[in-house]
Amino acid sequence: MTGPLLILGPQRPAPDLPRALAAHGVTGPIAVITGGWRHDEDELDALRRDLPGHKLVHLPIYQWFDEVHAEEPVLAAAYNERQRRIRQYKAAYRAQLGAALDALSATQALMDRDAALFQPELDFIVQSLRAIDERTVQRVNQIRDELPAAAQPWEYPAARDRHGRIKDALQSCSALLIAGGHVGVLRNRMYFLGLDVLLGNFLARGGLLCAWSAGAMTLADRVVLFYDDPPDGRGEAEVLDSGLRITPGLVYLPHAAQRLRLSDHRRMARLAHRLSPERGVTLENGAWIEFVDGAWRSLGKVGAAGLLQPDGTLHHPAPGEALDLPAPRLSAEARVVTP
Numbered sequence: 001m002t003g004p005l006l007i008l009g010p011q012r013p014a015p016d017l018p019r020a021l022a023a024h025g026v027t028g029p030i031a032v033i034t035g036g037w038r039h040d041e042d043e044l045d046a047l048r049r050d051l052p053g054h055k056l057v058h059l060p061i062y063q064w065f066d067e068v069h070a071e072e073p074v075l076a077a078a079y080n081e082r083q084r085r086i087r088q089y090k091a092a093y094r095a096q097l098g099a100a101l102d103a104l105s106a107t108q109a110l111m112d113r114d115a116a117l118f119q120p121e122l123d124f125i126v127q128s129l130r131a132i133d134e135r136t137v138q139r140v141n142q143i144r145d146e147l148p149a150a151a152q153p154w155e156y157p158a159a160r161d162r163h164g165r166i167k168d169a170l171q172s173c174s175a176l177l178i179a180g181g182h183v184g185v186l187r188n189r190m191y192f193l194g195l196d197v198l199l200g201n202f203l204a205r206g207g208l209l210c211a212w213s214a215g216a217m218t219l220a221d222r223v224v225l226f227y228d229d230p231p232d233g234r235g236e237a238e239v240l241d242s243g244l245r246i247t248p249g250l251v252y253l254p255h256a257a258q259r260l261r262l263s264d265h266r267r268m269a270r271l272a273h274r275l276s277p278e279r280g281v282t283l284e285n286g287a288w289i290e291f292v293d294g295a296w297r298s299l300g301k302v303g304a305a306g307l308l309q310p311d312g313t314l315h316h317p318a319p320g321e322a323l324d325l326p327a328p329r330l331s332a333e334a335r336v337v338t339p
Contacts, residue, residue: 002291003203005247005328007219008212009287009304010180010254015050016300017210020288021175023299024208028174029055035062035189036181036214047177057169064162065189071158078149079192085143093136094238100129101236104270126273133239133274137222140241153192163194170202180213180254183225184240187218196244200330203246213254216283219246224275226253228261237271249326251275256282256306262314269312279325280308289323296323 006020021030030051034041041062048056069076104125110118144151153159170176176199178186190196199219203209217223226237253260260282261267272280281289286301298305298317306314307323317323 002294002328002330003206004208005203005291006208006210007216007247007252007281007283007287007289008210009283009300010213010285011050012285014285016286016288017177017212018050020210020290020299021051021054021208024175026054026175026208029057029172031057031059031169031173031176032179033059033061033177033186033190033195033215034179034181035060035065036179036183036186038062038182038185047179057173059166059169061162061166061189061193061195062185064165065192068153068156068158068162068192072156075150075153075156075159078147079153082144082147082150085147086140089139089143090136093132093139096132097129097236097238100125100132104129108266126270129274130276133222136239137242154194159193163198166193166195167198170198170207173207175208175210176202178209178211178215178218180215183214183217183223186214187223187241187243190218190244196246199244199246203328204330209246213283216252216254218243220251221245221248221278222251224251224253226256226271227259228264228267237274246328247326248329249278251278251280252283253280253308254283257284265312267312268308268314269310272308272310272312275308276310282306282308282314289317291325291328294327296325297321298323 004024006024008016008020011017032044032047034044034047037043041060042058044056044058069079104122107118107122107125111122154163178190180186199209211219220243223240223243224237225240228235256262260271262282282305284304286304288300289296289298289305298321299319302319303316306316309315
């Protein structure tokens with residue numbers, strides 16, 4: 001039976017993690033991943049205050065990633081070369097994205113003159129944006145395939161050792177928490193150590209998985225970065241990479257009230273159409289949606305979670321409301337980890 005999957009909003013200023021775990025009767029050891037905190041990875045005082053009486057089993061994947069690179073120079077060289085090539089490719093992606101967004105803005109302005117005439121052109125450009133976003137995931141994965149020395153890191157003893165430690169810890173814990181932080185760092189280290197497979201196995205055997213903020217973002221099929229008004233650069237969403245593919249059909253948008261112009265429905269509709277057929281899910285402090293007994297439902301504070309609609313508005317589910325969202329994916333498909 002699939003274990004509970006809990007998606008929460010940011011845990012500050014008012015953490016609801018204790019209430020969420022208590023609702024599911026979590027009493028055994030709890031594994032914790034805080035790799036997105038990077039250099040503050042081992043500072044668990046806040047979690048210990050929020051969860052008094054619980055045994056926390058820390059999985060220091062940021063530290064372990066660095067240790068593996070120090071111990072396996074061949075693997076480290078291949079991995080670093082791969083990341084260099086991915087960063088170089090992203091310049092082409094952003095150029096394509098910028099050109100398409102310029103065309104979109106120009107066509108939207110023409111819509112005020114004759115909507116019937118220009119609507120097909122607007123639809124075409126939106127489809128082009130989707131294709132550009134989808135292609136970046138394909139190209140990044142293609143670049144990974146071109147460097148097989150880094151494709152199966154657990155074939156190296158140091159990586160195999162850390163992967164085994166994670167696997168052993170999850171077998172002894174009743175719940176796993178994935179905190180927020182830097183989403184790119186968190187995603188890359190989790191994937192490097194085979195957690196995409198281990199998370200599916202953990203849920204499949206009935207373990208409770210709870211993630212919030214960037215931790216939630218990593219569970220999607222795609223990780224999308226978003227900030228409408230950045231301090232520098234263009235404020236447009238862009239695809240970072242594929243995620244761990246645990247929750248298909250969803251893209252998580254934590255801190256949306258701070259990072260998106262939610263009242264600009266035309267701009268939000270543009271984002272909704274870019275994400276389609278996936279659904280954008282906004283997550284504020286107090287958001288709590290969960291997949292339990294074969295169904296999604298919302299249990300959090302009213303207005304804290306939102307489902308992005310095609311017209312750019314948000315549907316805020318009521319507490320207890322059932323959500324028509326895809327079930328979690330427990331199989332990693334072609335991704336096989338055999339340490």
